Amino acid sequence: MALAFDEYGRPFIIIKEQEQKTRLRGLDAQKANISAGRSVARILRTSLGPKGMDKMLSSPDGDVTITNDGATILEQMDVDNQIAKLMVELSRSQDYEIGDGTTGVVVMAGSLLEQAEKLLERGIHPIRIAEGYELASRIAVEHLERIAHKFEFGENNIESLVQTCMTTLSSKIVNRCKRQLAEISVKAVLAVADLERKDVNLDLIKVDGKVGGKLEDTELIYGIVVDKDMSHPQMPKQIQDANIAILTCPFEPPKPKTKHKVDIDTVEKFEALRRQEHQYFDDMVQQCKDVGATLVICQWGFDDEANHLLMHRNLPAVRWVGGVELELIAIATGGRIVPRFQELTAEKLGKAGLVREKSFGTTKDRMLYIEHCANSRAVTVFIRGGNKMMIEETKRSIHDALCVARNLIRNNSIVYGGGSAEIACSIAVEAAADRYPGVEQYAIRAFADALDAIPMALAENSGLQPIETLSAVKSQQIKIPTRVMQENNPHCGIDCNDVGTTDMREQNVFETLIGKQQQVLLATQVVKMILKIDDVISAAEF
C-alpha cells in the first residue's frame, strides 16, 4: 500500500483507513474504466439511427420519460460510476455545442475504448495509444473537411436545410411528420437568424407544448404564446393593433426598499393616507392610458382595486408573466421593459398586430397569442400531441432540429449520413496508418476499426447483417470512381430504410460537417482522458 516517509524518515500511511477503501491500480484500473465506459455506450447503441429504439426512463419521483435522445437518456440515468459520469459529460457537451449527434458520440467513444482494451492486452502503453488516437482523429477531421460539400440556401431556397433537419428527425418518434416539423424548424431558425453575422440566437425561439390534438397540428407562430390569460374575466379576448406596455412593477402602492414606517396618530392623517392610496392606483392606470397603451403586460400581480380600474378604463392586462417570456415579448414587439410607471413613454410601447386568447379542450386552459409583431424576430413553435411524454419528446426533437439548422447557417458544409462519413474516414485513416512508424501505427489502425462501429450499429439496428453490409459498402466506396476528382466514393452508406440504394445523395441523408467533426474530436478527447487514468480510489461507503 502507499507508504510514504516524512522529512525525518518516519513512515506514515497516506490514505486513511486504508483497508476500507477500494483501490484499483495499473492495468486493472484501466480495464475497469474501459468496461464502465463501454457499458454506457452499450445502452445507447440500440438508439442509433432511423430504426433505433427508445428508452423508457423512470425518474426518482416516478415520472416517465420516453426518449431516443442520447443526452437525455444519460442525463436521467442514475449514474454512479465515475467513468460513466465522464461519458454523460461527453454527451452533454456535444449537446451544448452542437445539439445533435449526442448518441453517436457516446457510441464512438465506447468503440474507441473497446479497441484500446485489445491494444492494452498486447502490452502497448496507454499513452502511446492515446497519442495514436490523437493523430488518427486529426486525419479523420481533415478527411471530413475534404469530403464535405457546401450548399447554398437562401430565404426562399430552404430545401437543403429541410432535408438535413429531416435526417435528424427521422430517428425520433416524430418521424411520422418529419417533413412538417423540419420545415417548421428551418422557418423558425431563418426567422430569427442573423444571416450577415451567420449567427442564430436560439433563445429567441420558444418551444411550447400543450397536450391534446395531434402532432400534425403543431404550428409555427410568428409571435409569442404565453400560458396566461387576461387578469379580469371580462376584459376583451382579442385586441387588434395593440400597443403593449411591458412593465416589471406591480400595480400596487410603492414599497421603498429602505426601511420606513408611516405612523398614523390622528384621524386626519388616516384620511390623508386613504386618499393617497386611492390616488396611487388611479395614477398608475392613468399613466398607462396616457401614453396610449392598449394592453398591459406585467411581471407582477395586481391589486383587486387596480384590476378593476384597468378593466373599467378599458385597458386589458395580463399579470404574472415570467421574466423570460417578458423579454421575448419585448423583443418581438419592439417594446422596452419599463421598471417604473414614471418612465413610461409612447416610444417604449411594443406593437403587435393581433393579441388573442385561445382556449383548448374541455378544461379552462387558455393561452395568449401575440402575433403580427412589429419585429418578428421572436417566434414560437407550438407543439400538440397525444400525451405528455409525446410532447416532451417532440420538444427535444425540435430542439435537435433547430440546432442542426443553426449549425448549417453558421457553416453550410455538410457530409453525407447513414454512416458514410465514418466509413470514408475509416478508409482514410487506415490508409494513413501505414505511413507512421512506431507503435502509434497500431493505435491509428484501431481508430479506423473503431470508426466502423457506427455504421455497424446502424446496420444492426436496421435488421441488416452488420458485417456483410459494412464490407459491401466499404468496397463500394473504394471501387466506384466518381465524376468528382476524388478516387473514392464517400457517399455510400448503410441503407437503413430499405430504399434500395446505398448512395446517400439519392436518399437525401445529410449531416452537418461541424457536428461530425465535433463528434470525432470529443470522443477522442474523452477516451484519451480515460486511458490516462491508472489508479482509481473510491471513498469508503458511509
Place this chain on the structure above:
Amino acid sequence: MAIERILKDDASEEKGERARMASFVGAMAIADLVKTTLGPKGMDKILQSTGRGQSVTVTNDGATILKSLHIDNPAAKVLVDISKVQDDEVGDGTTSVVVLAGELLREAEKLVASKIHPMTIIEGFRMAAKCAREALLKRVVDNKTNEEKFKMDLMKIAKTTLSSKILSQDKEHFAKLAVDAVLRLKGSTNLESIQIIKKPGGSLKDSFLDEGFILDKKIGIGQPKRIENANILVANTAMDTDKVKIYGARVRVDSMAKVADIEAAEKQKMREKVDKILAHGINCFVNRQLIYNFPEELFANAGVLAIEHADFDGIERLALVTGGEIASTFDNPESVKLGHCKLIEEIMIGEDKLIKFSGVEMGQACTVVLRGASHHVLDEAERSLHDALCVLSQTVNDSRVLFGGGWPEMVMAKAVDELARTTPGKRSHAIEAFSKALVAIPTTIADNAGLDSAELVARLRAEHNKEESNAGIDVISGSVGDMSELGISEAFKVKQAVLLSATEAAEMILRVDEIITCAPRRREDRM
C-alpha cells in the same frame, strides 16, 4: 473481470425482450382493468382512497378510475396519461382509448413473438391508422346546416354517452337537459358557465335545468327575501376592515381617546364605501369576499340584499349571466355596468336554502341541479353529465357525427383489412393486427353485456360486407341492429381522438427496448 456497476444501488435496468414484456404486461393489465366498464352494460368500480377518511368513489368513468390508481409500471403510466388527455380534450371515450391501446399492444406482442421487428409493426400501425381515419371520414354525417336534424344528432350523442353511465335509466331526461344546457352556450366550449349543483335527496329524475342562475348561499338576516327587477352589483372587494395597502403604515396612538377616533374614522370609511356602493342604485350586492356584520347591517338598513363570500366561479358566472361587470372600486357609479334580473328569490331544494336569479339578461349560463339518493350517486351523476356536456360542446363546434355501437370500429376494420390485403411485405401482418384490435372493441361491448360475442361480431362483419351498412351491436335486444334506426350516435371528434391517441401510445411503448428505473427518492419518515 466483473462488469462495473454503473448505475446507483437501487436503480434497475431492464433490457430487450424483458423490457418489452414488462411494458406489454403493464399496458395490458391496465386495459383489462377498465375493459369491463366499456359499453352500456359495463360494470362500475369502487375506488377506495388510501388517504384519511378512506373515501369511496363508485364510477364507470375510465379517466377517473385510472387517475386514482397508484401505478409503478412505466408503460401503464403512458396509458393513464392518454386517458387523462382524452378527458381534457374531448371529455369522453376515456375507456375506449385505453382499451384500444391495450388491444393494439396485445396484437403487437404476438407479432413480436413471431420475430417481426417493432419498427415494422409501427410502420404497419401508422398506415392502418391513416387508412382507418379516412374510412371514417368517408362515412361521417354532417348536419350543421339543418338545425332540426343537428339537434336530433346532439340528442342521440348525449343518449349514447349517458347510456353507459349511472344516468342510463333517465337518459332521455338527462340528454335533453345536457343538450339544452350546451345549446345555450352558443358554440363556446367554456363549460364553466354551466353550473352543477348537487343536493342529496329525491331521485335522479327530480334533477332539473334552471334557466336562471342558482347561487348556493344564504341571504343575510333582515334583508329582503324576494326582489323583483333587481339591479345587481357584482363585486370583488374587501368588506371587512379595509386594509391600508401602503407598506409600512401603522397606527400609533398615545391615548384611548385617539383609539376611539381612529376607530370612528375606520367606521366612517366603511360607511362611505357602503354609501358609494348604494349610490349605484342597486338593490342587490354580491361580493366575493366576506362582508362583516357592520356593513351588512348598513345594507340591511338600506333594504339591499347583500350576499357575501360567493366563490370565484360563482362571481364570474353571475357576472356573465346578469351582464354586469365585476367591480372593485366604486367611485364612478355612472360608468359601472350593473347586472339585471327579473327576480331574485330564496328557494328551497331539499333542506337547503338557495338563492335563485331568474329572468336574467344573457341566457348563456345556466344551472343544473342534480338530485339523488346519496353522495356517491351524485358524484357519479356529475361525472357522467360532465362527459356528456363535454362531448356535446365539442360536437357543436365540429358537427360531424358517426353511428355508435361498434359501427365505426367495424367500418375501420373493414377498410384496414382491405389495405392489409393489398400491402406487400411484413407490414401487412401489422395492418391485419390493427384491424383485429379494432374488432376487439365491439367484442368487449358484447361480452360485457353477457352476449355471445363471437357470434355477434361474425354477424356484424357479414353485415358490413354489404355496401353502406349501418349495422352495429344492439345490446338491449342482444342482436345486430341498424344504428340509424336505433338512434345511437357518436361524435367524430371523439372517435378520431381515440384512434390517434391509442395508436400514438402503442407506438411509443413499442419503440422502447430498455427501461431504466432510477432509485426512488427517499422520503423522510414522518412519524
